[in-house]
Amino acid sequence: MTTAVPAGAARRTALPRPYLLWLAGAQAGLLGDAALSFALGWAASGYGGGAAGLVLTAVTVPRTVLVLLGGAVADRFGARRVMLVGDALMLVVTAGLALAVAGDRGVPLWLLVGAAGVTGTVDAFYLPASGSMPCRLVPADRLPRALALRQAGGQCAVLLGAPLGGLLVAGGGLAGAAAVDAASFGAVLLVLLRVRPGERPVPAPAVARQAGLVREAWSGVRLALGDPLLRAALLLTGAAAGALLPVVSLLGPLLARAHGWAAGTAGLVTAGQAAGVLAVAATVAWRGGLPRPGIGAAAGLCTASAGIVLLALSAGPAVAVAGGTVVGVGSGLFACHLGPLVLGGAPASHLSRVQALLTLVQSLALVLSTGLLGLLADATGAAPPALLCALATGAAGVAALATPALRRA
Structure with missing residues (x-):
């Protein structure tokens, strides 16, 4: 005889302790990364706008080019192993960077570009592995709450990272920010040594392993394109990344300048956006998401x-x-409801590869749309491209409601 558990009680069941421990370490790492990212950009800006763009490109290009391969590596060798190697490597790199730029010596541009390139390369392997960890540590019924809590923590890290980076640069220069980031990687390493997720492997046939990592990476693309739910979720993610993400980061400041508002006003708009995400993420983390996550993502x-x-x-x-x-x-509604759909819809053998494809779709859509929206804003002002983004975002939401795979999920 079984006893039914009330839905509200199930929603408030505590998240597994290993997940909370891993999440605490991961958020510490994110905060250190955000601080160092600010410090690298600040140091590069001293060489001019072209140099600053070069440093940002050195992060983005290897991350985008290698991320599908990174997902295949994590699925074959284990997400935890990939993360341990990545954290250890970044600990060495950031500690070495801190020593190299200590004192009053200038920071050569090649060193900034090299550090950015290593960061982007490690990210290509680390992000798919890290993205699959909630599914490896949390039961499916608590996955929406787990992802919402991670979303809230990540938003806090982004908000606090730039001010922390500014304080560290003011007090100890790039060396101080790099040293703090190295300490954060050490903390994540200690956490990972204690947390041992169930990899839930599906043994791959010998023929598949002999095919090579490139074919394994491509198999993740074929899987996602062939699955109606994953295909729809990835298309929706690309639409959201291209039409929604540039609004506050790119068009918000342009709108503020067009109205003659101070920089602080643009900062308040960004803060309002962050507060909205945090409010929804905290609510979902505590109460759980909507019963139909596809409808929740569309409503978002x-x-x-x-x-x-x-x-x-x-x-x-x-x-x-x-x-x-x-x-x-x-x-917040979109992210907190679509994330569980993607992770829950991916088979255990392809968790990291699906996460890698999700990262690739977001990156490509954001890169393409940001450039086009910037050119359009130069020609017409910031309001018309913002309204175009509103139209595209609303159309994506309506299309999601009209997609059976998403609506019935």
């Missing part, structure tokens, strides 16, 4: 679309901040 995009319209047509700072907050609420 429609909500974000309304916020973008409010931001684009705002005549005063208060309305702009309100618009940014609504955009954040919609973004």
Whole structure:
């Protein structure tokens, strides 16, 4: 005889301790990375805008080119092993960077580009492995709450990373930021040595292993394209990344300048967006997500679309901040409901490869749309591209509602 557990009680069941331990270490690592990223960009900006762009490109290019291979490596050899190697390597690199730039010596540009290139390369292997960890540590019924808690922590790391980086650069220069990041990698290593996730491997046939990592990476693409739910989720992710993410980061500051507002107002819009994401993530982490996550993700995009319209047509700072907050609420709804769909829909043998494909789709869509939206803003002002983003985001939400695989998930 079995006893039914009330839905509310199931939602509030504690998350597994190994997951919470890993998440604490991962957030410490994210905070250290955000601080160092600010410090690298600040140091590169001393050489001019072209140099700063070169450093950012040195991170993005290897991450984008190698991420599918990184997912295949994590699925074959184990996510935990890949993360241990990545953290150990970055500990050595950041500690070496701190020693190399200690004192009053100038920071050569080649060293900045080299550090950025190593970071992007390690990220290509680390991100797919890390993205699959919640599914390896948390039961499926608690996965939405686990991912929401991770989303909230990641948002906090992003918010605090730049101010922390500024303080570290002011107090100890690039060497101080690199030393703190090295310490954060050491903390993550200690956590990973204690946490042993169930890899849930599906033994691969000998023929598949002999095919090589490139074919294994391509098999993840074939799997996602052949599965109706994963295919729809990836397309929706690309649409959201291209139409939603550039709004606050690119168009928000341009709108503020067009209205003659101070930089602090643009910062408040960004803060409002972050507050909206945090509010939704905290709610989902505590109470759980909607019973139909596909509908929740679609509702998030429609909500974000309304916020973008409010931001684009705002005549005063208060309305702009309100618009940014609504955009954040919609973004949080989308991320907290689509993430469990992607992880839950991926077979255990392809967890990291599906995460790698998700990262690739986001990166490509964001890179393409950011450049095009920037050119359009130069030609027409910031409001028309913002309204175009609102239209695209709303259309993506409606399309998600009309997609059976997402609507019934």
